[in-house]
Amino acid sequence: MNDQQSGSTTSTLFGYAPAPESRSVVDIAPSYGLFIDGEFREAAGGKVFTTRSPADEEVLSEVAYGQADDVDAAVRAARAAFETWSALPGTERAKYLFRIARIVQERSRELAVLETLDNGKPIRETRDADLPLVAAHFFYYAGWADKLSYAGCGPDPRPLGVAAQVVPWNFPLLMLAWKIAPALAAGNTVVLKPAETTPLSALFFADICRQAGLPKGVVNIVTGDGATGAALVGHPDVHKVAFTGSTAVGKEIARTVAGTDKRLTLELGGKGANIVFEDAPLDQAVEGIVGGIFFNQGQVCCAGSRLLVQESVHDEVLDALKRRLRTLRVGDPLDKNTDVGAINSAEQLARITELAEAGEAEGAERWSPPCELPERGHWFAPTVFTGVGQAHRIAQEEIFGPVLSVLTFRTPEEAVAKANNTPYGLSAGIWTEKGSRILKLANQLRAGVVWANTFNKFDPTSPFGGYKESGYGREGGRHGLEAYLEHA
Amino acid sequence: MPTDAAPRDAGRGSLSDVATSDAALRRFLQGLPGVDAVGLEARAAALGTRSIKTTAKAYALDLAISMIDLTTLEGADTPGKVRSLCTKGAHPDPGDRSAPRVAAICVYPDMAATARQALTELGADGINVASVATAFPSGRASMAVKLADTREAVAAGADEIDMVIDRGAFLAGRYLQVFEEIREVKAACGAAHLKVIFENGELATYDNIRRASWLAMLAGADFIKTSTGKVAVNATPPNTLLMLEAVRDFRAATGQQVGVKPAGGIRTAKDAFKYLVMVNETLGDDWLSPHWFRFGASSLLNDLLMQRQKLATGRYSGPDYVTVD
Numbered sequence: 041m042n043d044q045q046s047g048s049t050t051s052t053l054f055g056y057a058p059a060p061e062s063r064s065v066v067d068i069a070p071s072y073g074l075f076i077d078g079e080f081r082e083a084a085g086g087k088v089f090t091t092r093s094p095a096d097e098e099v100l101s102e103v104a105y106g107q108a109d110d111v112d113a114a115v116r117a118a119r120a121a122f123e124t125w126s127a128l129p130g131t132e133r134a135k136y137l138f139r140i141a142r143i144v145q146e147r148s149r150e151l152a153v154l155e156t157l158d159n160g161k162p163i164r165e166t167r168d169a170d171l172p173l174v175a176a177h178f179f180y181y182a183g184w185a186d187k188l189s190y191a192g193c194g195p196d197p198r199p200l201g202v203a204a205q206v207v208p209w210n211f212p213l214l215m216l217a218w219k220i221a222p223a224l225a226a227g228n229t230v231v232l233k234p235a236e237t238t239p240l241s242a243l244f245f246a247d248i249c250r251q252a253g254l255p256k257g258v259v260n261i262v263t264g265d266g267a268t269g270a271a272l273v274g275h276p277d278v279h280k281v282a283f284t285g286s287t288a289v290g291k292e293i294a295r296t297v298a299g300t301d302k303r304l305t306l307e308l309g310g311k312g313a314n315i316v317f318e319d320a321p322l323d324q325a326v327e328g329i330v331g332g333i334f335f336n337q338g339q340v341c342c343a344g345s346r347l348l349v350q351e352s353v354h355d356e357v358l359d360a361l362k363r364r365l366r367t368l369r370v371g372d373p374l375d376k377n378t379d380v381g382a383i384n385s386a387e388q389l390a391r392i393t394e395l396a397e398a399g400e401a402e403g404a405e406r407w408s409p410p411c412e413l414p415e416r417g418h419w420f421a422p423t424v425f426t427g428v429g430q431a432h433r434i435a436q437e438e439i440f441g442p443v444l445s446v447l448t449f450r451t452p453e454e455a456v457a458k459a460n461n462t463p464y465g466l467s468a469g470i471w472t473e474k475g476s477r478i479l480k481l482a483n484q485l486r487a488g489v490v491w492a493n494t495f496n497k498f499d500p501t502s503p504f505g506g507y508k509e510s511g512y513g514r515e516g517g518r519h520g521l522e523a524y525l526e527h528a
Numbered sequence: 529m530p531t532d533a534a535p536r537d538a539g540r541g542s543l544s545d546v547a548t549s550d551a552a553l554r555r556f557l558q559g560l561p562g563v564d565a566v567g568l569e570a571r572a573a574a575l576g577t578r579s580i581k582t583t584a585k586a587y588a589l590d591l592a593i594s595m596i597d598l599t600t601l602e603g604a605d606t607p608g609k610v611r612s613l614c615t616k617g618a619h620p621d622p623g624d625r626s627a628p629r630v631a632a633i634c635v636y637p638d639m640a641a642t643a644r645q646a647l648t649e650l651g652a653d654g655i656n657v658a659s660v661a662t663a664f665p666s667g668r669a670s671m672a673v674k675l676a677d678t679r680e681a682v683a684a685g686a687d688e689i690d691m692v693i694d695r696g697a698f699l700a701g702r703y704l705q706v707f708e709e710i711r712e713v714k715a716a717c718g719a720a721h722l723k724v725i726f727e728n729g730e731l732a733t734y735d736n737i738r739r740a741s742w743l744a745m746l747a748g749a750d751f752i753k754t755s756t757g758k759v760a761v762n763a764t765p766p767n768t769l770l771m772l773e774a775v776r777d778f779r780a781a782t783g784q785q786v787g788v789k790p791a792g793g794i795r796t797a798k799d800a801f802k803y804l805v806m807v808n809e810t811l812g813d814d815w816l817s818p819h820w821f822r823f824g825a826s827s828l829l830n831d832l833l834m835q836r837q838k839l840a841t842g843r844y845s846g847p848d849y850v851t852v853d
Contacts, residue, residue, distance in 0.1 A: 053816045054587060054808045059579035164577065323773050324567030367809045376579035473562040493564045 056369075059376045061163045066153045068240065071102040074110055074263060075246035077117035078256030084109040089265075091239055094160030094382040095373050095417045103239045106262035111231070111271040114260040118202040118229040119277055121257030126199045126227035130186030137182030137224060139252040144175045147248070151241060155213055156373045158240045160382030160418070161336050163374050169335075173498055174217040177516075180500035181221035184521060188226060191518055197525040199227030200303060201279035206269045206293075207242075208285045209235035209384050210339040210440075215284050216242055218515045220259060221500075226524035228280065231260045233272055235285075237385045239263040270296070278302060280524065284341070287438075287464075287509050305513025305523045307341065307505055309438040310466030312487070313459035314344030314495060315449075318353045320471035321493065326360045329444070332469060332495040334368065334380055334422055338442040339388070341510070342467035344495050345439060348455050351448040358426060358446065365409045365422055372414070380442060383418040392420050392441030399425050399434035404445070430461060438464070452477060456484045465507025469495045488514075543782060547746055550704040557703055557743060563734035563770060572765035575809060576802040585801075589836045590628050592800040592828075593620060595818045597658050597789065599634040599826050601665075601757065609853075610639045611646040616853040618652035621833050623849070624840070630829065631818040632656035632688060636664070637681035644685030658723070659686035662713060665727070665756035667692040671709065678716040689713070690723045690753060690824075693740065695730045703743055710747035723751035723789055723822075729761030737767055741774035751787040757824060762792025765802055772810040785814065791824025797835040800828060 071088065073080040087105040092098060106114075125133070144151065151174075152166035161170075188197050203223045207215035212234055223230050234242035242261050249259045262268060266289070273281045274296050283293050284307040297304045314332045316325050332344025349357050373381035383389040400406050404425040413419040420441055428435050428445040435445050449455040459468055468487040470478050482490045488506045491497060498504070503519035505511060513523050546556040580588050598617045600609060614633050621627035632655060633643045640659040647655050659681035663669035669677075678689055691713050697705045714722050724744040728737050744752050752771055755762040768790040775786045790803055800823060807815050815821050830850040837845045 053813045054591075054804065055584065056578065056580060057582040057584040059581045168577065320561070321564035321567065322561045324564040324571070327567055327571050376577070494567060 056377045058372070060372065060374050061153055061156075061376055063153060063157070063374065066150045066157070068101050068154070068157075072239070072243045072263070073104045074106050074114070075243065075259070075261040076110070076114045077260070078250065080246070083107065084113070089236070091158060091237065093157050093417070094237075094384050095414070097417055100157060101240060103243070103263045106233070106264040106268045108271045110262055111268065111275055114231040114262050115202055115204075115272075115275045115277050117257035118231050118260055121255060122199075122201055122229045125229055125255060125258050128227075130188060133225060133227065134182045134185035136252055136254050137178050137185060137221065140248055140254070141175050141178035141182060143248050143251055144171070144178060148172075148175065151213060151244060153374070154244060155241050156381070158238045159209065159212060160373055160384050162378040162381040163376055164378065165336060165381075170211060170214050173500070174213050177214075177217040177221045177500045181225040181520075184222075184518075185225040188521065188525065191521045191525065193522055193525045193527050197226075197527070200524060200526060201228060202277060203228045203230045203280040203282060203524065204272045204275065204278040205230055205232040205282045206272065206285065207232065207234055209238040210336060210341070212238040213241040213245065216245060218284075218520075219282050222515070222520045223280075223282075223524050224258065226521055228524050229258045231262060231272060231278070233262050233264060233269050236265040273297065281305075282513075282523065283307070287511075290511060303523065305505070305515070306511035307513070307515060308466075308509060308511040309440075309464055310341045310343065310506065310510050311346060311436065311438055311462045311464045312342055312344045312467035312469070313346045313348050313485075314469040315455045315459060315471065315481070316347065316349045316353070316357055317452075317470075317472040317474075317477070318350045319473045320353075321473060322353070322357065322360060324493065325471040326357065326364050328469060328471060328493070328495040329361055330364055330368075333444040334442050335496050337380055337383055337420070339384060339440050340496065342489060342496065342504075343440075344467070344469050345443070345445060346435060346459075347444055347446045348449050348458055349446060350455075351450055354448050361424065362407065362409070365424070368409060368411070368422055370411045370413065370419070370421065380422060383420050383441065386418055388440065389418040389420060392439055392443060395434055395437060395439045395441075396423060396443055399428070399432060399443075399445070402432050402434075404428045404432055404434060430458060436462065452481065456481060460484075460486045463509040466510035467491070543746060547704065547707050550702070553703045553707060553743070554701065557739040560738055560742060563738055565734055568734060568770060569766045572769045572806065575769070575805050576765060578801075578805045580801045580805070585835075586839055588801050588804050589797060589832055589839065591816065592797065592804060592823065593832050593836075594628040594631060595822050596630040596829055597632045597634040597791075597822050597824050598630045598829060599757070599791075599824055601634070601636060601660060605636060605639055607639070607642045610635055610642045612853045614643055614646035614650060614652070614655075616829070616851060617655055618647065618650045620829060621836070622851060624837070627833065627836065629655055631822055632658040634658040634660070634690065634824065637661055637677055637684065637686070640681050640684035640686045656687040657685055658688035658690055659684070660690045660692075660756075662691040662709075664690070664692050664725075665758040667694050668696070671712065674709070675712060675716045678713050682716070682718055682720045686720055688721045688723060689717050690725055692725045692727060692756060693744070695727055698731065698736070698740060703739075707743055707747045710744055710749060714748040721750040722748065723753045723787075724749040725753040725756055725791075727756055727759060728754050728763075728767045729759040734767070734770055737770050738774055741771050742778065745775070745778045745784070745786050749786060751789050751822070753789040753791055753824065755790075755792045757792030763790030763794060763824075765806065768803060769806050769810065772806055772815075775815075776811055785820065787815070787820040787822065789822040789824055794823055794825050795827050796831045797828075800832065
């Protein structure tokens with residue numbers, strides 16, 4: 041198919057009129073305190089920071105900046121609450137979790153708009169992916185709370201104590217749910233630090249905890265930056281540390297925790313390989329490639345950021361991919377028809393820009409569909425690099441943005457070798473109509489999750505986590521409970 | 529419908545050898561890329577979430593009306609019923625003459641003359657008469673009967689023939705038989721345009737629907753059509769999306785453009801928009817006209833008209849403000 045024909049899907053007749061989701065469903069206060077022991081309070085040091093909308097840099101709110109004293113107060117509140125919370129029968133803890141799940145569902149439109157404002161991702165994603173998964177995680181782990189004897193950790197597994205949880209900015213509320221739901225179901229109490237650029241949904245979640253009547257101190261939210269997180273994971277009265285974020289920070293945390301009796305799970309970076317064989321269902325593979333790298337602007341640890349395509353179908357796949365990318369709608373995240381939203385921060389945008397420039401400098405061929413980016417805010421056009429070799433930086437380093445590196449392979453063995461040839465090991469995808477090949481490759485790929493003929497599918501029943509520098513421990517499913525229980 | 533700029537056989541030349549034998553045709557059709565059902569359905573569902581508002585809605589409503597093959601295919605059809613439907617097709621909204629006409633009136637062959645005459649009397653010759661044929665809906669008749677059925681419909685004034693394929697032959701793997709049937713019916717159509725109905729609900733798998741699409745296009749179909757409206761599963765967003773992908777790929781391979789007609793079960797404006805969005809984002813401008821995309825529908829028209837009235841007046845009317853025909 042030639043390029044002229046593949047460009048024909050850019051419609052000029054049927055342009056979609058703006059269809060913005062209403063902002064009025066969410067009421068953001070001008071300032072927020074820390075949520076400690078069931079109350080919002082100012083930071084002990086009195087310091088605050090602002091959180092902005094990445095789409096237009098508008099200031100959304102002022103948030104308390106938590107420091108060591110605040111972290112200490114939060115951990116003490118969690119420690120005090122632990123005695124009664126862990127002693128509750130599982131059926132009672134389940135009631136609170138079910139209640140939280142239902143309130144999340146009831147307030148999902150409000151939370152979706154809030155998350156889109158604070159994070160920059162499209163409302164279509166917060167509405168159709170983030171929020172339904174948040175509720176599903178609470179429902180799922182609510183069901184486990186009275187069945188812990190069957191979790192595979194012995195007949196009477198005990199909770200660990202206070203869990204220190206640090207979550208990233210790419211799925212602020214969903215990562216909170218992944219952390220808090222299993223911790224509470226298992227009988228732990230938590231202190232959670234949301235990311236500096238996306239603190240708001242965690243603070244709304246604090247309100248949901250109050251609405252659900254959750255006992256004071258069971259969930260504490262301390263907003264702040266990296267120093268706040270470091271104080272939290274280093275606190276001596278914390279028994280469990282759970283972190284999702286960059287590999288660099290993960291290594292620091294591992295060093296901090298080394299030599300203590302704190303349990304640690306890390307969910308870090310990735311450089312996922314999406315492997316397309318010549319017998320793949322091509323139209324669906326193209327959708328999987330697009331979803332794999334442009335979902336959430338590619339700011340996904342398990343993104344399929346390396347496309348490994350069999351050389352015999354390289355041109356066909358690339359033509360189809362480019363044709364499809366021309367239909368992507370980049371812009372206002374609150375518009376219900378937007379496919380690709382804003383990059384979360386100026387800092388992240390700078391990193392993506394730097395790596396993309398390195399790709400060009402190293403000789404890979406850069407392509408983006410024609411798209412007009414808004415003037416204000418942080419934006420990066422969907423980008424595809426072809427002619428990428430394993431030795432290119434864009435094939436090795438995590439870009440964490442809407443940038444796809446395309447490599448080719450000739451045989452299944454070469455595909456596996458290239459897919460595994462990375463310090464990371466979080467995700468991989470296999471596209472083929474041959475079932476036996478899927479089963480064989482899934483065993484050979486060193487990645488925590490391997491998707492077959494799909495990509496970026498999440499479910500609370502399915503454990504998620506990495507190999508190698510992508511971290512250790514699993515979240516989700518029965519395995520996700522192990523991280524929050526003493527093993528008999 | 530316009531005539532193609534290039535003669536068909538020239539365009540299909542690159543694929544001319546695939547139908548030289550049953551074995552060659554089977555190899556070609558079974559060699560088409562597979563369809564992943566989960567992925568196809570997810571894509572159709574995602575496109576179904578597009579939000580069509582204000583100016584886009586006004587455009588889509590009028591476009592959808594102009595793409596309707598307004599259909600009555602009942603044992604109880606009478607000349608009166610058909611004439612009434614023609615009047616409706618020519619002037620869908622008696623209170624608003626700016627409402628566009630439908631594309632065609634779709635009837636059984638024995639009603640084609642009635643429809644043709646009614647449209648002429650209405651001064652609505654721009655509306656085509658489409659007639660089903662080839663022992664619709666089952667297709668269970670001899671080839672001679674099917675061809676006679678087709679010729680009679682054309683002689684009675686049908687501009688378009690909606691034929692059904694022999695699903696039995698297709699499911700038994702006798703692809704060449706289906707291919708030859710389509711070719712012969714196409715020849716019997718003369719100047720009339722040919723829509724080929726697969727009855728997707730009976731082909732059952734997406735792989736089969738993709739194969740049937742290529743088979744029909746290779747044999748000379750002007751349009752490919754999902755279903756008769758007479759079985760449990762008719763047009764669905766995924767099976768229509770699959771056919772849209774097939775006509776896209778066929779044009780890329782041969783240069784020939786083929787139309788698509790989903791039929792059966794599309795009853796609301798909201799449903800129609802989902803199909804138009806699929807056309808828009810799979811095929812683009814080139815197919816966004818009644819020449820290349822049709823809805824086989826009856827009750828859909830009234831919902832489009834009610835939505836149109838709502839857009840013009842700001843108020844919802846109700847079923848008593850559109851005509852029952």
